[in-house]
Structures are given as structure tokens and as C-alpha cells.
Amino acid sequence: MAAARAVVPASWPERTAGAGTVGRMTSHDTLHDGTAFQDHYPPDVAACFGCGRLNEHGHHLRTTWDGEGTVTRFTPGPEQTAVPGYVYGGLIASVIDCAGTGTAAGAAYRAAGRTMGDPDDHEPPLRFVTGRLEVDYLAPTPLGVELVVRGHIDEIKARKVVVSLEMAAGDTVVARGRVIAVLMPATME
Numbered sequence: 001m002a003a004a005r006a007v008v009p010a011s012w013p014e015r016t017a018g019a020g021t022v023g024r025m026t027s028h029d030t031l032h033d034g035t036a037f038q039d040h041y042p043p044d045v046a047a048c049f050g051c052g053r054l055n056e057h058g059h060h061l062r063t064t065w066d067g068e069g070t071v072t073r074f075t076p077g078p079e080q081t082a083v084p085g086y087v088y089g090g091l092i093a094s095v096i097d098c099a100g101t102g103t104a105a106g107a108a109y110r111a112a113g114r115t116m117g118d119p120d121d122h123e124p125p126l127r128f129v130t131g132r133l134e135v136d137y138l139a140p141t142p143l144g145v146e147l148v149v150r151g152h153i154d155e156i157k158a159r160k161v162v163v164s165l166e167m168a169a170g171d172t173v174v175a176r177g178r179v180i181a182v183l184m185p186a187t188m189e
């Protein structure tokens with residue numbers, strides 16, 4: 001893979017604090033410092049449009065543990081309009097996609113007893129790509145409202161993690177999704 005462009009905004013991570021979540025960790029996570037999974041992605045996978053901290057045009061999604069599951073938060077802007085006042089469905093899919101791959105990475109690290117960002121961990125990083133993405137659009141999604149995506153780990157195998165996700169706008173569940181995340185093939189590195 002081509003080297004990630006060094007496009008970190010000078011204000012990172014402050015710039016993303018509103019778009020992601022910086023909630024405190026629970027007793028089950030392997031990250032206890034308030035950081036998100038994506039904060040620890042190596043630079044070669046940190047240019048992702050959805051979740052890469054190095055992509056100045058991307059969503060900068062950030063995912064943290066919330067009990068046994070995860071939470072990812074994102075507030076779409078007016079440029080993400082489908083019809084006036086409502087969010088574009090492709091944006092919803094991309095948020096579910098990266099909330100799912102992020103959850104998969106966190107789950108794989110936790111299952112392996114590893115801590116993301118551990119300077120003493122010299123094992124190869126566990127990188128995931130999307131093998132399958134399913135989205136059910138359940139209700140119109142209003143613009144200008146924070147979307148909260150909760151992820152649940154359905155299955156962990158040697159090469160894949162299956163994650164189900166639910167997106168809410170306020171009290172309304174607007175979408176449900178499922179991501180089959182597969183370990184990144186060597187050809188993509």
C-alpha cells in the first residue's frame with residue numbers, strides 16, 4: 001500500500017473530539033486511557049476515509065468500548081444531505097462500516113489478550129478490511145443530530161470478526177447493520 005500522506009490537521013485530536021467519542025473505558029476494555037481504537041491504528045491504515053486520523057477530508061470516526069460492546073458517534077453536516085433535512089444513506093453505510101471494522105479490531109485485540117498502543121507489544125498489528133457490509137435503513141435520519149452507533153460482537157474466528165451494529169438518532173433507531181471484517185490480505189499492505 002502507498003505510504004499514508006502526512007495530512008494530520010494541526011488541531012488533531014481536538015478537531016475530532018466532537019465527531020467521535022472520548023468516553024471513559026469500562027472494566028472490560030484493554031484501553032483504559034480514554035483513547036479510541038482508531039487512535040492506535042498504525043500510519044499505514046490511518047488514512048481511511050471513514051476512520052483514519054491522517055485523512056483530513058474523512059469522518060475521523062472513533063470507537064471505544066462501552067461495556068461488552070462499542071460506541072461510535074458522528075454528527076453529519078449539511079453536505080451529507082440526501083433530501084433536504086435528511087442524511088445520505090451512503091454516509092450511514094460508511095459510518096456503520098468503520099464502526100464495524102473498528103469494533104472488529106478492538107475485539108480481536110481483546111481476544112488475543114493484547115492492548116492497542118502497548119509499546120511492549122511487538123506482534124504484527126491485526127488489521128481488518130470489510131468483507132461484507134449489510135445495512136437496513138429503518139427510519140429517515142435527520143441532519144444535525146448526533147448519530148450513536150452501538151456495536152455488538154457476534155463472532156470471532158481466526159481470520160474474521162462478525163459485528164452487528166445499531167444506529168440511533170435520539171430515541172429513534174434509524175439503521176441496523178452487520179459487518180464481516182476479515183484480516184487484511186498481504187496484497188493490500
Ligand SMILES: CCCCCCCC/C=C\CCCCCCCC(=O)SCCNC(=O)CCNC(=O)[C@H](O)C(C)(C)COP(=O)(O)OP(=O)(O)OC[C@H]1O[C@@H](n2cnc3c(N)ncnc32)[C@H](O)[C@@H]1OP(=O)(O)O
Nearest residue numbers: 040045048105117125126127128129130131132159160182
Ligand atoms: C498499536 C497497534 C494497533 C493496531 C490496530 C490496527 C487495526 C487496524 C484495523 C483496521 C484498519 C482499518 C482500515 C479501514 C478499513 C475500512 C473498511 C474498508 O473500507 S476496507 C476496503 C473495502 N474492502 C476491501 O477492499 C476488501 C476486498 N476483499 C478482499 O480483500 C478479500 O475478499 C477478503 C480479505 C475480504 C476475503 O479474502 P478471502 O476470501 O481470501 O478470506 P478468507 O481467509 O478465505 O476468509 C476468512 C473468513 O471470512 C469470510 N469471508 C470472506 N469474505 C467474505 C464475504 N465477502 N462475505 C462473507 N464472508 C466472507 C470467509 O468465509 C471466512 O470465514 P470462515 O473462517 O470460513 O468462517
